[in-house]
Amino acid sequence: MKGVTVIKCGGSTMEQLPFPFFQTLANLQRDGKPIVIVHGGGPAINAMLQKLNITPQFVDGLRITCEETMGVVEMVLGGTINKELVRRLTQAGAKAWGVSGIDGAxxxxxxxxxxxxxxxxxxxxxxxxxxxxxxxxxxxVIAPLAVTENGKQPLNVNADVAAGAIAAALGADRLVMVTDVPGILKPGPDGQQTLVTETDSAQIKQWIDAGVIYGGMIPKVQSAMDALAQGVQNVVICRGTADDLVSVCNGQPAGTTIRGGRDNP
Structure with missing residues (x-):
């Protein structure tokens, strides 16, 4: 779908997203720019699990989801977080429609x-x-929940992975991953971390192997590479500021831009 921007909002950034972020989305919508939001909700899920005396467990930044946890994930992602984002967009003057990946399969x-x-x-x-x-x-506004092909079992999907798959299916111009860091950070000669403004899939693979990219950033960049391989033009990892959002949607630099490398068509 021509001109679509898919924006993935990380759960850890949700409470920090300022009102101007939502105002900017409303302005972009009024200007005729098609926007799709895919959201996480990890901290809210963890908080609810702790209230229910269920210990959250992770492997390589990915949540282990038992039957008990799945019920909480459905409730928080498809309910609380999804509708909070819809409300905040509505308050800013946007028209938003909340769904989960289970709706309509x-x-x-x-x-x-x-x-x-x-x-x-x-x-x-x-x-x-x-x-x-x-x-x-x-x-x-899409919650990253899925259903098995027979419709019997709901499944938890990493929000980065869901955003990449949705962006690819829509033929989006860009996928924007809003995080609590300014982009991909790389240690400099003086030991200080510096922002990588532009890179590609081949370089990212090298950085993963070298341990420069690790933890929760790995599923982000892997989802970025998958989206690029399936036709998304570029992926941007950035903070959720209004300035970054306007820059990205206007094709200007912000955060880290990942473009298709030699492994991508």
Missing amino acids: MLTAKQTEKPLGLVGEIVQVDSSIPQSILASGYVP
Whole structure:
């Protein structure tokens, strides 16, 4: 879908997103720019798990999701967080429509073979659902939940992975990953971390192997590379400031831009 920008809002940044961020989204919508939001909600999930005396567990930055945890993930992502974002967009003057990947089987997935429990690997994205929402004049706000192909089992999907798959299915011009860091940071000669303003898939693979990129940044950059390989023109990792958002949507530099490297078509 021409001109689409998919914005992934990390759960750790949700409370810090300023009102101007949502105002900027409303302005972009009024200007006719199609925006799709995919959100996480990790801290809110952890808080609810702790209230229920369930200990959150992770492997390589990815959540282990048991049956108990899955119920909490559905409730928090598909309910509390999703509707909070819709409310904040509405307050800023945008028209927003909240859904999860389970609605209409937008995201179908198979359970991963990794030891992560009820975590899904996306098999298919039904892009007609966000396209219909966009055509109706709304910003789709999508919770990263999926369902198995037989419809029996809900699955938790990493929000970075979901955003990349949705961006690819929509043929988005760009995928923007809003985080609590300014972009990919690389140690400089003096030991201080410096912002990488532009890179590609080949360089990222080298940095992962070297341990420069690690933890929760790994699924972000891997999702970025997957999206690039499937036709997304570029991926930007940046903070959720209004200035960054305007710059990115106007094709100007902000944060770290990842472009297709030699491994990408």
